Amino acid sequence: MAQLLSAEPTVVVVGGGLAGLSASLEIINEGGRVVLVEGESNTGGNSAKASSGINGAGTDTQEKLGIHDSPELLEKDTLSAGDNENDKSLVKILAEKSAGAVEFLRNVGVDLTDINLCGGHSVPRTHWIPSPKEGRPIPAGFEIMKRLRARINDLQEKNPETIRILTQTKMVDIIRKEGKVVGIEVVSADGEKSKINGASVVLATGGFSADRSSDGLLTEFGKQILDFPSTNGAFARGEGVKIARTLGAKLIGMERIQIHPTAFVDPKEPAAGTKFLAAEALRGKGAILINSEGKRFGNELGRRDYTTARILEHAKPIAESFQGGSAGRHAAVMLMNEATIDAFGRPAFNFYAIVKKFFQKYENSQELAKALNVDESVIKTTLDEYKEIFDGKKEDPFGKKVFPVAAISPSEPIYAAIVVPAIHYTMGGLKIDEHARVIDEQGKPIEGLYAAGEVTGGVHGSNRLGGNSLLECVVFGRIAGNSGFNASRDASRSEL
Template sequence: MANVIVVGGGLAGLSAAHTLLERGANVILLDKQGFMGGNSTKATSGINGAGTQTQQELNIPDNAKIFFEDTKKSARDLARDDLIQVLTGRSGDAVNWLQAKFGLDLSKVARLGGHSQPRTHRGGAQFPGMVITYAQMERLEDLAVSTPDRVKIVKKARVTKLVKEGDQVVGVEYEFNGKTETAYGPVVLATGGYAADFTADSLLKKHRPEYYDLPTTNGDHCTGDGHKMAMVAGAKGIDMEKVQVHPTGLVDPNEPDAKVKFLAAEALRGVGGLLLDNTGKRFVDELQHRDYVTGKMWENGKFPIRLVLNGPASKEIEWHCKHYVGRGLMKRFESGDALAKEFGLSPSVLKKTFEDYNQSVRTKKDPFGKKFFSGEWTYDDTFHVAMMTPVLHYTMGGLEIDQASHVIDTNGKPISGLFACGEVAGGVHGANRLGGSSLLGCVVFGRVAGDSAAAYLLQATSAAVAKAGGRLGAIAGQVSGSSPSSSSSAPTTETKQESNASGKAFTMAEVSKHKSKQDVWVVVNGEVLDFLPDHPGGEKAIMLYAGRDATEEFNMLHDPKVIPRYAPNAVIGKLKN
């Protein structure tokens, strides 16, 4: 079978690519960054699934109907029922697919805000978004090496235009190495959202100007490229004003006004974390929908607002706490008195806050309406604490799609040869997305788009053989074994390289001198890396450890093979003992 062009290397694009390969299609994946993964790698809470094998083993009485109702309620009845049914009805299968096909550990299940059942799956280590996305990314890159006739991956390829013949999308134009290239085939857009669109033609400023100056959790690649090029080609955008502001962005005490912020996983509140204002008091049900909690933070207005985890909650999500502490975004306190000092309050204030909360736990009657509790609090305990601020996080608006992920035009009809999945697709989440449904939407609609694009390709090539003309005829020729003149000449990705280390050794004192944005050295597992800030976690993720030993933090996040696989040329030598 001929090529399908997948635009975007995040979880949605990867899920579409793997599904296309399962269906017999060939894949050209174009990603505008120098690395794949996108925002999917940053997802910290997990992936939703109803009726999964894991839930059954844990005796959680969940099903797609309950999940549908929770999603519909969160969406404020503004999402389409048919798309919610696809999302929730295929959620269990999506989680099971990840476990079976990629061997992932998704054995822990949490209840996030707006969910009536625990259904957000994660494993025992590392951020689930990173684990899930890297598993798919590595598998696809291996296939690009072992079967280059079926998989091509082109990084730093910025798609600028959809190529059309009449009403059909037949390929894309993209910029690569300073040249304009063309790749032919049906197109799956998986380009993400626009919650970091601060460009001249910003969709964010156009549709939600009041949010334009807020900080964001998104990488700078999230500028709505897919939305813009598709709408130029006749696609309809829907719900574009529906932009989610997440309540818990982490405030770095050293850079409180930073435009890009790390996200405090919703799972921290899911395991029992409390939000306290600067008077040491609660002001909201911590497990309410994201837009509700954000609204209450602004309404209360008593900043800084802190997220506080007690000992049991910290233990339940220990890895996250260690990660945030390591980044200097969270502090650990060994007693209630130390916590009160951090707040600048009398110990009696926090004691009363805890006792009031414990009364809610006992009676199940909470003044803020909380229904799900994780046990009582004691003042004589350990605590993890971080300051919070609302942040731009997710864009529910996007290209209108149908149940099969076909992109719909302004006349209400599918655009032949064009599909969308993930955050670029609108109408799935309505006014407010539930936590844990971002990764889910990527996997579910990525698989749907892959199925639909493969079926379209088969039908189109069959029709083209009959007509024996036009670009689709050339594509059909590829299927029948003639010269692939219409396929992209894009190179396959290079996934295995040799290190450029030359046996040099450096002292820690030498490493510490290299900590500017143009000259970043970092030590990892005894190796010295000259690591410019071209990194999936963004510039800040590297600059935090510039001139330092980042071994502990690196090993918390990554498998040891990441450096030899993705950054071998960054290794410049060893660290002297």
């Protein structure tokens, strides 16, 4: 068995998504060394696919836009969304460090000067990248990962000993010696097994939303939702959870698996098992949802679990005659007009509409009604009533309080896309404490083992707020990196 690296004090970080890169950069900034292990051919993970942005409470950007927010309010919204099943100590840390997390990303060059309102939030706080007037859109997750990797590459170029990045290298075991984690065992793309030594290990290996095998975590904890499509890459198999479990790590909230209410149905492949996420930011900028009967059925800015439940209860499958249909799945129709498109960002919308062809344009509500095969008066009435609610002339029967940008007029062009609920995020995972230490079944930290991001549980409770996933990765990634580095330094000093 080959020995890849044995240079303590070194922190081994497993996973190249946002949590892993945040941990790595924190370690380097503190003067430590990192071996970053990534199973795929490049860093990024599901973090690179994130489209709605990152939450921050009490940021400079909010202040400039006149948005009054506070960590206490973010904490309250997070606990409310999670039905108070959350680990309250972790939520407090998440909220208190949220503004610092946004600043951390701005310091590596990410432009987060636009703010969106996502479902379940009491105020706009989801920071994302302003859409350019022309050219290619810049998805928040992709840009964040690109900038972090560029900063790490710069540091590596200046000091090659700072970090070593091993891609296409899969962790297959965690190594312990006398009760302490001292490294990991890996397998490279050519099948060679190796050991990587470190004074501590940070797990940032993501969730298990794609672990559909007969003995997988989805089958064990979410058998009732296996039929749903997923927005996740095939790499989201929960390997970190499974390997840490063999060490006696405590798992919490594993049955709490989030179904995102809006994933696009591709007209070219309506039955595809992997869907492209219809960003919550679309609804945050004014998109509304109707069912196949042409009627609204819920608050478009409600919690994700609420909106999913409303679709499953009040939105029947859509026939193939309308934009290819929904392949027998309960589905909604997302509607936008020119004003909401401009607010969301035309380049980003054009990617959905022109490149992916998810949206189709209708000249007015009459044309849309004909395509849906419903009486034109139904959709016209739906839009007219929403305009009255938007103008404050009547209350929304579904309790919607915030009405972004503009209402859609029956006489103007309307853009429509079919959306369905899809498996999106696993709230459960490894139990950690406020120092990101992994906790065992006896309630004690597993010495030398830390974790951050979707591999962990406790922060989100029963339901995650949009924008809190990237926030969790940065906040607890940095904490895990800092804790792991301190453990490495302390271990090194004790040997002197």
